[in-house]
Amino acid sequence: MSDFLFKRMTLIGIGLLGSSIALAARQKGLVEHIAIHTRSQATLARAEELSLGDSYHKDVADSVKDADLVIVCTPVGACEAVAKAIAPYLAEGAIVTDVGSVKASIIRQMQPYLPKTVHFIPGHPIAGTEQSGPDSGFAELFINRWCILTPPEGTDAAAVDKLAQFWTVLGSNVETMDANHHDHVLAITSHLPHLIAYNIVGTASDLEMVTNSEVIKYSAGGFRDSTRLAASDPTMWRDVFLHNKEATLEMLGRFTEDLTALQRAIRWGDGDTLYELFSRTRSIRRSIIDAGQEVDASDFGRHIV
Amino acid sequence: MSDFLFKRMTLIGIGLLGSSIALAARQKGLVEHIAIHTRSQATLARAEELSLGDSYHKDVADSVKDADLVIVCTPVGACEAVAKAIAPYLAEGAIVTDVGSVKASIIRQMQPYLPKTVHFIPGHPIAGTEQSGPDSGFAELFINRWCILTPPEGTDAAAVDKLAQFWTVLGSNVETMDANHHDHVLAITSHLPHLIAYNIVGTASDLEMVTNSEVIKYSAGGFRDSTRLAASDPTMWRDVFLHNKEATLEMLGRFTEDLTALQRAIRWGDGDTLYELFSRTRSIRRSIIDAGQEVDASDFGRHIV
Ligand SMILES: NC(=O)c1ccc[n+]([C@@H]2O[C@H](COP(=O)([O-])OP(=O)(O)OC[C@H]3O[C@@H](n4cnc5c(N)ncnc54)[C@H](OP(=O)(O)O)[C@@H]3O)[C@@H](O)[C@H]2O)c1
Ligand SMILES: NC(=O)c1ccc[n+]([C@@H]2O[C@H](COP(=O)([O-])OP(=O)(O)OC[C@H]3O[C@@H](n4cnc5c(N)ncnc54)[C@H](OP(=O)(O)O)[C@@H]3O)[C@@H](O)[C@H]2O)c1
CATH class of the missing domain: 1.10.3660.10 (6-phosphogluconate dehydrogenase C-terminal like domain)
Known part of the structure; x- marks a missing residue:
């Protein structure tokens, strides 16, 4: 029996936020497998050099297969395209979240495409630095910071709790509020x-x-x-x-x-x-x-x- | 024979800037005697508790007597009144300077009152913190910072050099420019x-x-x-x-x-x-x-x- 909170976490985008989550989740033993996808071949190769994950995927569809946690860590403007691309390949019961700095737009961009069989819970860790890219991440980024979740009406409470637990173990205090x-x-x-x-x-x-x-x-x-x-x-x-x-x-x-x-x-x-x-x-x-x-x-x- | 650059330095006002100058000048052995005046009895007593100087003066006239360096470290708006108060008691050849964050106004406020027998050289160390009061000073404040001097036309070059040397020993780079x-x-x-x-x-x-x-x-x-x-x-x-x-x-x-x-x-x-x-x-x-x-x-x- 394993103690992992999630079996397979997929990170889409591996800059400051993505790499910090990878390092922190590994350090805390929160996930069994970390799958990484990003847009450019160069960044993906750099993530591999830094050993940020367990598998590296050029193909986004490939990266989300069998994942029970998908975290979108791209700029906010890319989220609609990401939702469209991953929707057909998401596993039933998976939690799909993000770290974008705005929330109502994320719901407008992603919710229409995502299947009803996944739990869509937008999120925003209030933690960052002025640096970007996969080299800038560090596991301590989320310690003593707040993470805001903005689950749309009707979201499964157990899924929200599970995601809140994830952020709590990374060191954050979790708050839930309306996206607006x-x-x-x-x-x-x-x-x-x-x-x-x-x-x-x-x-x-x-x-x-x-x-x-x-x-x-x-x-x-x-x-x-x-x-x-x-x-x-x-x-x-x-x-x-x-x-x-x-x-x-x-x-x-x-x-x-x-x-x-x-x-x-x-x-x-x-x-x-x-x-x-x-x-x-x-x-x-x-x-x-x-x-x-x-x-x-x-x-x-x-x-x- | 002494190596002191100045025999008697008078600080008028002993907040963040005044106390930092006192600590730094003492540490560097720049002045033989530090005389301190400030407006309130409470601050003067605190300066004495902190051993920031060698003599403490309720009377501003008293504090500047025989000083070869007078540094006004009060808020900018107090400088005209200070100039009026000290003018009759300044020693011939003394350097009178300040640390105020604006310079043209300091010249307008002080120059009309100061005798021609002193060297009036307004100054501004570009160094500070958000703290204030005599407890907030520290000797390292000026290290690697710039100090700007704005001597009015016709100021004695040797006096400017001497004041520049003072700031250089405190750790600053000195620049001279027009007050405006x-x-x-x-x-x-x-x-x-x-x-x-x-x-x-x-x-x-x-x-x-x-x-x-x-x-x-x-x-x-x-x-x-x-x-x-x-x-x-x-x-x-x-x-x-x-x-x-x-x-x-x-x-x-x-x-x-x-x-x-x-x-x-x-x-x-x-x-x-x-x-x-x-x-x-x-x-x-x-x-x-x-x-x-x-x-x-x-x-x-x-x-x-
Ligand atoms: N930085 C902060 O302080 C901070 C704090 C809280 C939340 N956030 C949020 O976190 C998210 C990521 O920020 P970050 O600081 O981690 O950014 P980052 O360091 O610049 O990394 C962005 C990642 O997204 C990928 N990406 C960029 N444009 C893309 C596109 N059009 N399509 C697909 N992937 C794309 C990049 O991939 P390539 O390198 O492969 O192009 C890179 O892997 C943003 O939504 C931001 O609002 C940031
Ligand atoms: N803080 C900075 O970051 C910074 C940086 C560069 C330059 N400066 C300049 O340095 C000067 C002093 O700033 P500071 O930060 O050292 O201030 P501060 O910590 O508030 O200290 C001000 C001192 O001036 C005295 N004072 C206040 N009002 C007075 C008045 N009306 N008449 C006579 N004395 C008065 C105070 O005396 P009592 O306590 O006895 O009332 C205190 O000793 C200002 O001109 C400022 O523009 C500040």
Whole structure:
């Protein structure tokens, strides 16, 4: 008798998320066999060199055969095509999930194609770095992070529990919520911060009165913090904004409104308005540190280096 | 014969910057005597408990007597009052400098009051953390960072060299530039990033559809990065924006213009525009790491914890 939670886990896409899941699931002894498929021959070969799995498949149909867990780890925009390609080959009773940063769009893209005989449970581990590709993964990525599952109405509760158990063993806390609510929460906690970071780095690199080498040289004044998010994968993030359009635009509208008020306060020398906001925001970082979602090191501990 | 670069250094204001200078100057044996003045009795007592200096002065006039180096380490908005208060007591030939984050305003505020017999050389070490107060200082703060000096036309070159030597021994690279140019460079590399960070944290905490506890819980998606800058001292930052109004508004105008273009690209599903920007920004972080102004650890090395 085996203790494996799943007999055969198939990962479709083997970048930062896929490779981290492979390493963590192996380390925890969660799955008996790891089958890997990805789009390009080069990435598949690299995954094999890194020994991320047990079998490597050029053919996506081949990769999902007999799998009782399929995790789609591609950019969000690829999920409809993946659902179409795998649907005819999925085993009865298999759990089909994903790790995409938006959720309502994943349901719209995948659910119409998937057979009723599988359990479709979209998921999103709130864990990542600015790196991408199969070399960037590490088994500890999910420890103490949240993983949100957004099962559509009527999903089998036992299947949801089993998938929750998988993420729990990888080190995460699991929460279940509605896909639309997820997309609003992530629009403010992840998508807008990335958009703003990309934008300020773009603005800085387009100035005439300040050179790029000055921007780089004097970045320790705060600018460098923004560049981490702005170094994230372009394809992944293009897809996130295209697939979470409404919620992102909603949050962006509020952000711009607030920023216009700050601009006005600066123009009219209204120090009280500035002081009031700047005092309010300090405690939020404290709460994030207390919640274990941030390191308790000033300047991110950079001066220790 | 002594090897001290200065016989008596007076620090006016003893928060993060003042205490870091005290610790670093002592460690490097740069000054014979450190005299400290600050506004409140409580902070002065704390500085003494921490043994940051050699003498502690309630009276600012008293503190600068016989000093050959005076460094003003208060918020920018306090500098005019400080200049007025110390002017009659400054020793002939003393170097008077500061560490304020804006420079043209410092010249406007201080120069009219200072006697012609002292060397007035405004300065700004591009080094800091989100912490404040005398307990937050550390001697390594200035290592491998840039310090910008903005001597007004006609300043004695030997005095500038001596002050540059001081910062060099503290570990910094020194650059000299025009105060107005400084204010534009810092508007984009420091002031705008802080304003944006304060603003997004404010927007996030005012939402009705997403609770504050959700924002905190799921902040690892990117939001937490913004909170570091938004945890900085409110008084310091109010003063920065009030005293670098024009350059901040100029950079903010460009930022908003670029953000509006991104908003439009999202609304119309223009993935190519998004992809093009997101690809351009990645390399800037690499340059900042190569320039030694950022740590080369993905996710700021948070997962190591
Ligand atoms: N990065 C994060 O911080 C983070 C955090 C949470 C969730 N996510 C989500 O996780 C998913 C994967 O992100 P990641 O960071 O792992 O990305 P990544 O490192 O760039 O890897 C993406 C993988 O998907 C494959 N792929 C790319 N485009 C494809 C297409 N059109 N069709 C089929 N396969 C394709 C790539 O294959 P080839 O190399 O073979 O082309 C690669 O194996 C995304 O949906 C993202 O929203 C990311
Ligand atoms: N923090 C950074 O990252 C950073 C980086 C580079 C440059 N700077 C610049 O360095 C300067 C000091 O910043 P900091 O971070 O060291 O600040 P801080 O930790 O808040 O310390 C400020 C010091 O100034 C005193 N002070 C405050 N208001 C005053 C007033 N109206 N009159 C006289 N003294 C007053 C405070 O005295 P009491 O406690 O006695 O009231 C305290 O000793 C600012 O000009 C800032 O722009 C800061």
